[in-house]
Amino acid sequence: MGAPVIRFDIGCRDKAKTVAFYEKVFDWTPKQAPFNTEMETGGGKGIDGAVTALGHEPHNYVMIYLEVADVNAACEAIRAEGGQVTVGPVEIPGEAPGGGGKFAWFKDPEGNQLAVFEPPATA
Template identity: 30%
Template sequence: MTTPGTLAWFEIATSDPDGTQQFFGSLFDWSFDTDGPAAAGGLDYRNIKASGADAPMGGIFGTGGQLPDHAVFYILVADVEATCADAEQLGGSVVSKHLDPGPGAPAFAYLRDPSGNQFGVFTPPAA
Protein backbone atom coordinates (compact mmCIF):
# COMPACT_ATOMS: atom_id res chain seq x y z
CA MET A 1 0.00 0.00 0.00
CA THR A 2 1.14 3.54 -0.61
CA THR A 3 1.97 6.24 1.90
CA PRO A 4 -0.81 8.37 3.48
CA GLY A 5 -1.30 11.59 1.54
CA THR A 6 -0.70 9.96 -1.84
CA LEU A 7 -3.05 9.39 -4.74
CA ALA A 8 -3.98 5.74 -4.29
CA TRP A 9 -7.21 4.91 -6.16
CA PHE A 10 -9.67 6.20 -8.73
CA GLU A 11 -13.27 5.33 -9.44
CA ILE A 12 -15.46 5.67 -12.50
CA ALA A 13 -19.13 5.70 -11.52
CA THR A 14 -21.45 4.95 -14.41
CA SER A 15 -24.93 3.83 -15.32
CA ASP A 16 -23.31 1.70 -18.08
CA PRO A 17 -20.58 -0.37 -16.36
CA ASP A 18 -20.37 -2.92 -19.19
CA GLY A 19 -19.85 -0.21 -21.82
CA THR A 20 -17.38 1.64 -19.61
CA GLN A 21 -15.43 -1.55 -18.98
CA GLN A 22 -15.34 -2.29 -22.72
CA PHE A 23 -14.16 1.24 -23.55
CA PHE A 24 -11.34 1.48 -21.01
CA GLY A 25 -10.34 -2.16 -21.40
CA SER A 26 -9.90 -1.71 -25.14
CA LEU A 27 -8.27 1.72 -24.87
CA PHE A 28 -5.69 0.90 -22.17
CA ASP A 29 -5.60 -2.93 -22.09
CA TRP A 30 -6.99 -2.93 -18.55
CA SER A 31 -8.49 -6.06 -16.97
CA PHE A 32 -11.42 -6.21 -14.56
CA ASP A 33 -12.48 -8.42 -11.65
CA THR A 34 -15.63 -8.35 -9.54
CA ASP A 35 -14.92 -6.92 -6.08
CA GLY A 36 -16.05 -9.67 -3.68
CA PRO A 37 -16.91 -7.57 -0.60
CA ALA A 38 -18.81 -5.03 -2.72
CA ALA A 39 -20.71 -7.78 -4.55
CA ALA A 40 -21.59 -9.39 -1.21
CA GLY A 41 -23.12 -6.05 -0.24
CA GLY A 42 -25.15 -5.90 -3.45
CA LEU A 43 -22.97 -3.42 -5.37
CA ASP A 44 -21.74 -3.75 -8.95
CA TYR A 45 -18.09 -2.85 -8.36
CA ARG A 46 -15.28 -3.97 -10.64
CA ASN A 47 -11.62 -3.61 -9.74
CA ILE A 48 -9.36 -2.35 -12.52
CA LYS A 49 -5.83 -3.65 -13.14
CA ALA A 50 -3.34 -2.27 -15.63
CA SER A 51 -1.77 -4.80 -17.97
CA GLY A 52 0.91 -6.70 -16.04
CA ALA A 53 0.03 -5.14 -12.66
CA ASP A 54 -0.25 -7.25 -9.52
CA ALA A 55 -2.84 -5.13 -7.74
CA PRO A 56 -5.87 -3.10 -8.76
CA MET A 57 -5.49 0.67 -9.16
CA GLY A 58 -9.13 1.71 -9.39
CA GLY A 59 -12.67 0.59 -9.92
CA ILE A 60 -15.83 0.89 -11.96
CA PHE A 61 -18.94 1.42 -9.87
CA GLY A 62 -22.23 0.54 -11.54
CA THR A 63 -24.66 3.14 -10.21
CA GLY A 64 -27.85 1.62 -11.60
CA GLY A 65 -28.72 5.17 -12.67
CA GLN A 66 -29.06 6.28 -9.03
CA LEU A 67 -26.16 8.78 -9.21
CA PRO A 68 -24.80 11.02 -11.95
CA ASP A 69 -21.94 9.50 -13.95
CA HIS A 70 -18.61 10.82 -12.68
CA ALA A 71 -14.99 9.99 -11.98
CA VAL A 72 -13.24 10.69 -8.70
CA PHE A 73 -9.75 10.25 -7.30
CA TYR A 74 -8.97 9.00 -3.79
CA ILE A 75 -6.16 9.92 -1.42
CA LEU A 76 -4.96 7.40 1.16
CA VAL A 77 -5.19 8.79 4.71
CA ALA A 78 -4.36 7.45 8.16
CA ASP A 79 -7.72 8.51 9.67
CA VAL A 80 -10.83 9.30 7.61
CA GLU A 81 -12.69 11.00 10.46
CA ALA A 82 -9.74 13.27 11.32
CA THR A 83 -9.20 14.13 7.65
CA CYS A 84 -12.88 15.12 7.34
CA ALA A 85 -12.54 17.42 10.36
CA ASP A 86 -9.32 18.94 8.95
CA ALA A 87 -10.96 19.52 5.56
CA GLU A 88 -13.84 21.40 7.19
CA GLN A 89 -11.39 23.50 9.25
CA LEU A 90 -9.65 24.45 5.99
CA GLY A 91 -12.86 25.58 4.27
CA GLY A 92 -13.82 22.32 2.56
CA SER A 93 -16.92 20.25 3.18
CA VAL A 94 -17.87 16.64 3.77
CA VAL A 95 -20.31 15.27 1.19
CA SER A 96 -20.65 11.89 2.92
CA LYS A 97 -18.58 9.60 5.11
CA HIS A 98 -18.68 5.86 5.57
CA LEU A 99 -16.62 4.96 8.62
CA ASP A 100 -17.84 1.38 8.99
CA PRO A 101 -18.86 0.17 5.50
CA GLY A 102 -18.68 -3.53 6.40
CA PRO A 103 -16.23 -6.44 6.42
CA GLY A 104 -13.37 -6.13 3.93
CA ALA A 105 -14.40 -2.65 2.78
CA PRO A 106 -12.34 0.49 3.43
CA ALA A 107 -13.55 3.42 5.52
CA PHE A 108 -13.99 6.33 3.09
CA ALA A 109 -15.48 9.77 2.61
CA TYR A 110 -16.34 12.11 -0.23
CA LEU A 111 -15.14 15.67 0.34
CA ARG A 112 -15.22 18.96 -1.56
CA ASP A 113 -12.41 21.47 -1.59
CA PRO A 114 -13.28 25.18 -1.07
CA SER A 115 -13.81 25.54 -4.86
CA GLY A 116 -16.36 22.71 -4.89
CA ASN A 117 -14.23 19.98 -6.47
CA GLN A 118 -15.17 16.52 -5.18
CA PHE A 119 -12.56 13.93 -4.20
CA GLY A 120 -12.36 10.93 -1.92
CA VAL A 121 -10.24 9.82 1.01
CA PHE A 122 -9.96 6.28 2.37
CA THR A 123 -8.21 4.08 4.89
CA PRO A 124 -7.68 0.43 3.88
CA PRO A 125 -9.64 -2.20 5.79
CA ALA A 126 -7.90 -3.82 8.73
CA ALA A 127 -5.96 -6.93 7.79
Template identity: 40%
Template sequence: MGQPVAWFEIAVKDGAKSRQFYADLFDWKLNYVEQMNYAMIDTGGEGIPGGIGTAGDGRTSGVLIYVVVDDINAALKKVGSLGGKTEVKPYEIPGTGHLAVFSDVEGNRMGLWQRV
Protein backbone atom coordinates (compact mmCIF):
# COMPACT_ATOMS: atom_id res chain seq x y z
CA MET A 1 0.00 0.00 0.00
CA GLY A 2 1.31 3.47 -0.87
CA GLN A 3 2.01 6.28 1.54
CA PRO A 4 -0.92 8.71 2.12
CA VAL A 5 -0.88 12.47 1.80
CA ALA A 6 -1.33 13.95 5.30
CA TRP A 7 -1.25 17.73 4.83
CA PHE A 8 -1.03 20.47 2.25
CA GLU A 9 0.43 23.91 2.66
CA ILE A 10 0.12 27.08 0.64
CA ALA A 11 3.08 29.44 1.10
CA VAL A 12 2.22 33.01 0.10
CA LYS A 13 3.76 36.49 0.10
CA ASP A 14 0.64 38.37 1.30
CA GLY A 15 -0.92 36.25 4.02
CA ALA A 16 -4.01 38.34 4.75
CA LYS A 17 -4.93 38.75 1.09
CA SER A 18 -4.37 35.06 0.29
CA ARG A 19 -6.23 33.81 3.36
CA GLN A 20 -9.25 35.88 2.36
CA PHE A 21 -9.00 34.69 -1.25
CA TYR A 22 -9.03 30.98 -0.33
CA ALA A 23 -11.68 31.38 2.37
CA ASP A 24 -13.97 33.15 -0.11
CA LEU A 25 -13.18 30.83 -3.01
CA PHE A 26 -13.66 27.48 -1.28
CA ASP A 27 -15.70 28.39 1.83
CA TRP A 28 -12.81 27.23 4.00
CA LYS A 29 -12.87 28.16 7.67
CA LEU A 30 -9.47 29.44 8.71
CA ASN A 31 -8.08 29.39 12.23
CA TYR A 32 -5.36 32.06 12.19
CA VAL A 33 -2.54 31.56 14.71
CA GLU A 34 -0.97 35.01 14.98
CA GLN A 35 2.28 34.00 16.70
CA MET A 36 2.96 31.56 13.85
CA ASN A 37 1.58 33.83 11.10
CA TYR A 38 -0.18 30.68 9.89
CA ALA A 39 -3.79 29.71 9.28
CA MET A 40 -5.04 26.17 9.78
CA ILE A 41 -7.58 25.25 7.10
CA ASP A 42 -10.84 23.50 7.94
CA THR A 43 -12.26 22.21 4.66
CA GLY A 44 -15.49 21.09 6.31
CA GLY A 45 -14.78 17.43 6.95
CA GLU A 46 -13.91 16.04 3.52
CA GLY A 47 -10.40 15.93 2.13
CA ILE A 48 -7.05 16.45 3.83
CA PRO A 49 -6.25 19.28 6.25
CA GLY A 50 -3.87 22.07 5.39
CA GLY A 51 -2.56 25.50 6.15
CA ILE A 52 -1.68 28.88 4.67
CA GLY A 53 1.59 30.45 5.75
CA THR A 54 3.72 33.37 4.73
CA ALA A 55 6.75 32.55 2.59
CA GLY A 56 9.50 34.24 4.55
CA ASP A 57 12.93 35.32 3.43
CA GLY A 58 14.44 32.70 1.17
CA ARG A 59 11.24 30.66 0.92
CA THR A 60 9.42 30.16 -2.32
CA SER A 61 5.69 30.77 -2.69
CA GLY A 62 3.76 27.75 -3.82
CA VAL A 63 1.95 24.62 -2.72
CA LEU A 64 3.52 21.72 -0.83
CA ILE A 65 1.99 18.38 0.01
CA TYR A 66 3.26 16.30 2.89
CA VAL A 67 3.38 12.51 2.54
CA VAL A 68 3.33 10.26 5.62
CA VAL A 69 6.45 8.13 6.15
CA ASP A 70 7.40 5.72 8.92
CA ASP A 71 11.02 6.90 9.13
CA ILE A 72 11.77 10.42 7.90
CA ASN A 73 15.55 9.95 7.89
CA ALA A 74 15.32 6.73 5.87
CA ALA A 75 12.95 8.45 3.43
CA LEU A 76 15.39 11.35 2.94
CA LYS A 77 18.22 8.87 2.37
CA LYS A 78 16.08 7.23 -0.32
CA VAL A 79 15.32 10.67 -1.84
CA GLY A 80 19.06 11.21 -2.21
CA SER A 81 19.68 7.78 -3.67
CA LEU A 82 17.02 8.45 -6.31
CA GLY A 83 18.53 11.81 -7.32
CA GLY A 84 16.50 14.17 -5.12
CA LYS A 85 17.82 16.66 -2.58
CA THR A 86 16.92 17.52 1.02
CA GLU A 87 15.74 21.15 1.17
CA VAL A 88 14.67 21.36 4.84
CA LYS A 89 16.19 18.93 7.32
CA PRO A 90 13.79 17.12 9.67
CA TYR A 91 12.50 19.10 12.60
CA GLU A 92 9.91 18.45 15.26
CA ILE A 93 6.44 19.92 15.57
CA PRO A 94 6.08 19.33 19.32
CA GLY A 95 3.57 16.66 20.23
CA THR A 96 2.58 15.83 16.66
CA GLY A 97 5.56 14.66 14.59
CA HIS A 98 8.50 15.60 12.40
CA LEU A 99 8.59 17.17 8.97
CA ALA A 100 11.14 17.71 6.24
CA VAL A 101 11.10 19.05 2.69
CA PHE A 102 12.91 17.71 -0.36
CA SER A 103 13.11 18.48 -4.06
CA ASP A 104 12.65 15.75 -6.65
CA VAL A 105 14.73 15.18 -9.79
CA GLU A 106 12.78 17.97 -11.57
CA GLY A 107 13.14 20.46 -8.71
CA ASN A 108 9.57 20.06 -7.41
CA ARG A 109 9.32 20.53 -3.65
CA MET A 110 7.52 17.93 -1.52
CA GLY A 111 7.17 17.39 2.19
CA LEU A 112 7.57 14.35 4.40
CA TRP A 113 5.63 13.83 7.63
CA GLN A 114 6.49 11.33 10.36
CA ARG A 115 3.76 11.09 13.00
CA VAL A 116 4.58 10.74 16.69
Protein backbone atom coordinates (compact mmCIF):
# COMPACT_ATOMS: atom_id res chain seq x y z
CA MET A 1 0.00 0.00 0.00
CA GLY A 2 2.84 2.42 0.69
CA ALA A 3 2.77 5.61 2.73
CA PRO A 4 1.79 8.62 0.59
CA VAL A 5 2.30 12.11 1.90
CA ILE A 6 -1.12 13.50 2.71
CA ARG A 7 -0.43 16.61 4.82
CA PHE A 8 2.16 19.08 5.97
CA ASP A 9 2.63 21.44 8.89
CA ILE A 10 4.70 24.60 8.81
CA GLY A 11 5.79 25.71 12.26
CA CYS A 12 6.40 29.37 13.08
CA ARG A 13 6.44 32.05 15.77
CA ASP A 14 4.30 34.63 13.93
CA LYS A 15 1.35 32.77 12.42
CA ALA A 16 -0.31 35.80 10.77
CA LYS A 17 2.91 36.83 9.00
CA THR A 18 3.62 33.27 7.86
CA VAL A 19 0.06 32.67 6.61
CA ALA A 20 0.18 35.97 4.67
CA PHE A 21 3.47 34.93 3.03
CA TYR A 22 2.07 31.64 1.67
CA GLU A 23 -1.21 33.25 0.70
CA LYS A 24 0.55 35.96 -1.35
CA VAL A 25 3.38 33.93 -2.90
CA PHE A 26 1.51 30.69 -3.70
CA ASP A 27 -2.16 31.78 -3.64
CA TRP A 28 -3.03 29.32 -0.86
CA THR A 29 -6.38 29.80 0.89
CA PRO A 30 -6.20 30.04 4.71
CA LYS A 31 -9.04 28.78 6.89
CA GLN A 32 -8.83 29.42 10.63
CA ALA A 33 -9.11 26.31 12.80
CA PRO A 34 -9.07 26.10 16.62
CA PHE A 35 -5.32 25.44 16.99
CA ASN A 36 -3.83 26.42 13.62
CA THR A 37 -4.63 27.85 10.21
CA GLU A 38 -5.50 25.19 7.67
CA MET A 39 -4.11 25.93 4.21
CA GLU A 40 -5.86 24.82 1.01
CA THR A 41 -3.18 24.62 -1.66
CA GLY A 42 -5.58 24.35 -4.61
CA GLY A 43 -4.71 23.48 -8.15
CA GLY A 44 -6.57 20.17 -8.21
CA LYS A 45 -3.50 18.19 -7.14
CA GLY A 46 -1.17 18.13 -4.22
CA ILE A 47 -1.98 18.03 -0.53
CA ASP A 48 -3.39 20.46 2.01
CA GLY A 49 -1.76 21.19 5.34
CA ALA A 50 -1.52 23.73 8.12
CA VAL A 51 0.47 26.57 9.64
CA THR A 52 0.97 26.05 13.35
CA ALA A 53 2.40 28.27 16.09
CA LEU A 54 3.04 25.91 18.99
CA GLY A 55 4.19 28.65 21.34
CA HIS A 56 7.32 26.64 22.21
CA GLU A 57 10.24 24.84 20.54
CA PRO A 58 10.35 23.67 17.85
CA HIS A 59 9.09 26.86 16.29
CA ASN A 60 10.42 26.21 12.81
CA TYR A 61 10.18 22.80 11.21
CA VAL A 62 9.38 21.22 7.84
CA MET A 63 10.90 20.33 4.50
CA ILE A 64 8.59 19.88 1.60
CA TYR A 65 8.75 20.56 -2.12
CA LEU A 66 6.12 22.76 -3.71
CA GLU A 67 5.40 22.28 -7.41
CA VAL A 68 5.35 25.55 -9.38
CA ALA A 69 5.02 26.36 -13.09
CA ASP A 70 8.11 28.60 -13.09
CA VAL A 71 10.86 28.36 -10.46
CA ASN A 72 12.43 31.66 -11.52
CA ALA A 73 9.13 33.54 -11.09
CA ALA A 74 8.57 31.82 -7.73
CA CYS A 75 12.03 32.92 -6.57
CA GLU A 76 11.23 36.52 -7.54
CA ALA A 77 7.97 36.37 -5.58
CA ILE A 78 9.71 34.78 -2.59
CA ARG A 79 12.24 37.62 -2.45
CA ALA A 80 9.52 40.27 -2.96
CA GLU A 81 7.59 38.97 0.05
CA GLY A 82 10.59 38.87 2.40
CA GLY A 83 11.86 35.34 1.79
CA GLN A 84 15.40 34.30 0.90
CA VAL A 85 16.43 31.93 -1.88
CA THR A 86 19.21 29.79 -0.38
CA VAL A 87 19.96 27.34 -3.22
CA GLY A 88 19.38 27.69 -6.93
CA PRO A 89 17.49 27.69 -9.12
CA VAL A 90 19.21 24.47 -10.16
CA GLU A 91 18.55 22.60 -13.42
CA ILE A 92 18.16 18.84 -12.88
CA PRO A 93 19.95 16.93 -15.65
CA GLY A 94 17.56 15.04 -17.91
CA GLU A 95 19.53 11.84 -17.43
CA ALA A 96 19.21 12.03 -13.61
CA PRO A 97 16.74 9.70 -11.88
CA GLY A 98 13.33 11.27 -12.36
CA GLY A 99 15.09 13.41 -14.99
CA GLY A 100 14.72 17.06 -15.76
CA GLY A 101 13.03 20.00 -14.16
CA LYS A 102 14.38 22.69 -11.90
CA PHE A 103 14.37 23.39 -8.17
CA ALA A 104 15.33 26.02 -5.62
CA TRP A 105 15.50 25.97 -1.84
CA PHE A 106 14.26 28.97 0.09
CA LYS A 107 13.61 30.30 3.57
CA ASP A 108 10.32 32.00 4.33
CA PRO A 109 10.29 35.16 6.51
CA GLU A 110 10.22 32.95 9.65
CA GLY A 111 13.31 30.97 8.59
CA ASN A 112 11.57 27.72 7.55
CA GLN A 113 13.54 25.90 4.86
CA LEU A 114 11.39 24.65 1.95
CA ALA A 115 11.79 24.08 -1.76
CA VAL A 116 10.04 24.80 -5.05
CA PHE A 117 10.12 22.39 -7.98
CA GLU A 118 9.33 23.00 -11.64
CA PRO A 119 8.65 19.74 -13.51
CA PRO A 120 10.32 19.16 -16.86
CA ALA A 121 8.51 20.50 -19.91
CA THR A 122 6.48 17.90 -21.75
CA ALA A 123 6.95 17.50 -25.48
